[in-house]
Amino acid sequence: xxxxxxxxxxxxxxxxxxxxxxxxxxxxxxxxxxxxxxxxxxxxxxxxxxxxxxxxxxxxxxxxxxxxxxxxxxxxxxxxxxxxxxxxxxxxxxxxxxxxxxxxxxxxxxxxxxxxxxxxxxxxxxxxxxxxxxxxxxxxxxxxxxxxxxxxxxxxxxxxxxxxxxxxxxxxxxxxxxxxxxxxxxxxxxxxxxxxxxxxxxxxxxxxxxxxxxxxxxxxxxxxxxxxxxxxxxxxxxxxxxxxxxxxxxxxxxxxxxxxxxxxxxxxxxxxxxxxxxxxxxxxxxxxxxxxxxxxxxxxxxxxxxxxxxxxxxxxxxxxxxxxxxxxxxxxxxxxxxxxxxxxxxxxxxxxxxxxxxxxxxxxxxxxxxxxxxxxxxxxxxxxxxxxxxxxxxxxxxxx
Amino acid sequence: xxxxxxxxxxxxxxxxxxxxxxxxxxxxxxxxxxxxxxxxxxxxxxxxxxxxxxxxxxxxxxxxxxxxxxxxxxxxxxxxxxxxxxxxxx
Numbered sequence: 297x298x299x300x301x302x303x304x305x306x307x308x309x310x311x312x313x314x315x316x317x318x319x320x321x322x323x324x325x326x327x328x329x330x331x332x333x334x335x336x337x338x339x340x341x342x343x344x345x346x347x348x349x350x351x352x353x354x355x356x357x358x359x360x361x362x363x364x365x366x367x368x369x370x371x372x373x374x375x376x377x378x379x380x381x382x383x384x385x386x387x388x389x390x391x392x393x394x395x396x397x398x399x400x401x402x403x404x405x406x407x408x409x410x411x412x413x414x415x416x417x418x419x420x421x422x423x424x425x426x427x428x429x430x431x432x433x434x435x436x437x438x439x440x441x442x443x444x445x446x447x448x449x450x451x452x453x454x455x456x457x458x459x460x461x462x463x464x465x466x467x468x469x470x471x472x473x474x475x476x477x478x479x480x481x482x483x484x485x486x487x488x489x490x491x492x493x494x495x496x497x498x499x500x501x502x503x504x505x506x507x508x509x510x511x512x513x514x515x516x517x518x519x520x521x522x523x524x525x526x527x528x529x530x531x532x533x534x535x536x537x538x539x540x541x542x543x544x545x546x547x548x549x550x551x552x553x554x555x556x557x558x559x560x561x562x563x564x565x566x567x568x569x570x571x572x573x574x575x576x577x578x579x580x581x582x583x584x585x586x587x588x589x590x591x592x593x594x595x596x597x598x599x600x601x602x603x604x605x606x607x608x609x610x611x612x613x614x615x616x617x618x619x620x621x622x623x624x625x626x627x628x629x630x631x632x633x634x635x636x637x638x639x640x641x642x643x644x645x646x647x648x649x650x651x652x653x654x655x656x657x658x659x660x661x662x663x664x665x666x667x668x669x670x671x672x673x674x675x676x677x678x679x680x681x682x683x684x685x686x687x688x689x690x691x692x693x694x695x696x
Numbered sequence: 697x698x699x700x701x702x703x704x705x706x707x708x709x710x711x712x713x714x715x716x717x718x719x720x721x722x723x724x725x726x727x728x729x730x731x732x733x734x735x736x737x738x739x740x741x742x743x744x745x746x747x748x749x750x751x752x753x754x755x756x757x758x759x760x761x762x763x764x765x766x767x768x769x770x771x772x773x774x775x776x777x778x779x780x781x782x783x784x785x786x
Contacts, residue, residue, distance in 0.1 A: 303740060309727040314720060320710070324720050327709040329743045335697035335705075336785050345699040347725045348773075352785055375785055377744070379775030388729035389748060389771050396768030401755065 336377065348381040616660045617667035619674065620686035621645070623655035630654050637679055645679075650686070660688065732773060744777040 303325065311321035332350055335342035340352040353376045360371050387394070625633075630647045634656055637645035644659040658680070661667040667685035674680040697705075707717035731738055732748040739745040753769045777785075 306724070306727050306731075306738065309730075310720065310723050313723045313727075314716075324706070324710045324712075325724075327706060328720075328724065329740060331697075331702060331705050331709065333743070333781055333784050335702065336781075339697045342697045342702060343699050344702055344721060346722055350775075375782075377775070377777035377781055377785055379746075379773070381773045385725055385729060385773065388726065389732045389773055391733065393768065393770045396770070398768065399766050401764040401766050 344382075346382055346384045348379055348385055351378050351380070352376070353378050616662055616688050617664050618657040618660050618686055618688045619667060619671050619680065619683050620650060621656040621658055621680060621683045623650045624653040625656070627654045630656050640679070642679065648688075657686070657688070658683070728773075732771070740778070742778050742780040744775055744781055747774050747776065748772070749774050 303322070307318055307321040307325050310316075310325065311318045314321070316324075332342050332344075336350055336352055342350045344350075355374055355376055357373045358371050359368055361368050381389070622630075622633075627647065634645045634647050637656075637658075642658060646657055648655055648657050650657065658674070659667075659670060661670060664685065664687070671680070671683065671685045675683060703714055703717045703721065706720070707714045710717065710720075712720070728738055728746060732746070735748065737745055737747040749772050751770050751772055754767050756765050756767055757763070758765060
């Protein structure tokens with residue numbers, strides 16, 4: 297980025313633009329500067345419209361001190377060649393910064409505030425660049441002094457400002473993004489900073505490198521226009537900047553993490569639920585229920601007949617209907633309850649298995665209607681308060 | 697030597713018309729600006745070098761109105777004469 301342009305490059309450019317041979321372009325080139333030199337010698341002043349003005353300046357005598365020995369000595373008067381670019385060239389070169397304008401500062405904003413704001417920027421992730429380091433080294437006043445004297449004083453105060461903010465201009469877009477984001481985030485509420493910082497970002501990347509750094513004064517990314525109005529606010533929040541910035545930066549990432557995490561959780565819940573559901577279904581009684589139900593409803597009549605026949609061989613006829621008093625009770629409690637009922641005269645009460653659960657049933661009936669009829673008689677009795685007529689499952693299948 | 701003289705001189709030396717010379721100057725200016733923008737300095741052996749420098753933002757006070765203003769940062773061209781030129785113009 298800091299390479300020196302060779303004459304050949306420029307002549308190539310010239311010849312391309314003007315459709316003349318490279319040799320001719322080179323010839324023009326050389327005479328260009330020969331004429332400037334001659335003009336300077338002759339008139340001490342050469343003005344080229346669109347380009348600029350070369351002047352010879354006489355620097356008068358002055359006293360100076362030998363740094364090592366401390367002795368004073370005289371610097372003679374001599375001549376300097378100075379060049380002042382024309383407005384046209386100035387604007388061309390300043391394109392990246394063309395949007396910035398001089399703004400009026402509010403009361404209360406002063407150098408201290410600016411310095412404070414920039415000091416916090418120090419703490420922000422400084423990305424390293426060799427040229428940056430050079431700059432950092434040269435930040436101190438001496439570097440400021442290289443500029444014109446008029447700027448020196450102000451430069452002193454801004455030395456730190458410059459140093460850090462230079463980093464923004466370095467063609468590391470990420471970094472400049474960080475910095476300008478830092479500033480911009482602070483002022484987001486107040487102004488359309490993103491626009492400004494974007495400009496700075498977009499235009500700065502190819503920026504003149506602080507590699508020219510041998511000389512310069514790093515430049516800060518200016519907060520354009522309205523932004524500066526809020527510089528006070530920036531400074532106040534400056535301390536927050538370092539805290540908030542680290543969290544600001546990884547902004548996009550937490551969302552990703554949260555999404556993945558919740559996704560995993562949902563999957564786990566789904567799996568667990570499926571397991572539970574399957575467990576329920578897999579119980580032997582459940583299977584029996586499904587099978588026997590279908591069988592029963594097709595042939596209730598025949599079943600009742602055969603049930604009677606088999607009733608004597610089986611412990612008890614089960615392929616019928618009954619009144620279900622309660623289910624899902626512990627066996628001991630069920631048995632105790634049945635005893636109680638029997639004492640009261642309800643001898644048909646019995647403990648059995650219903651849907652895999654220990655249950656208390658009362659009586660066995662050939663048809664559903666019979667069971668219902670009996671139930672109606674009994675339902676007002678406390679024992680039968682929550683009872684209902686139900687279909688009895690086959691005992692043999694129950695025992696699977 | 698003002699602009700007109702310069703252009704005329706240039707035209708005669710390179711055997712081109714005055715108009716063409718003017719165009720050449722413009723082309724050169726643009727070429728220079730382009731390289732400046734990319735961050736390269738332009739060195740002309742014997743003549744000098746054109747560098748680009750960043751100027752910081754600074755607070756200025758208008759002495760008349762006592763108003764404080766902020767001058768934004770900018771890029772500027774600086775010229776460093778080469779030895780031959782310095783010798784010539786001593």
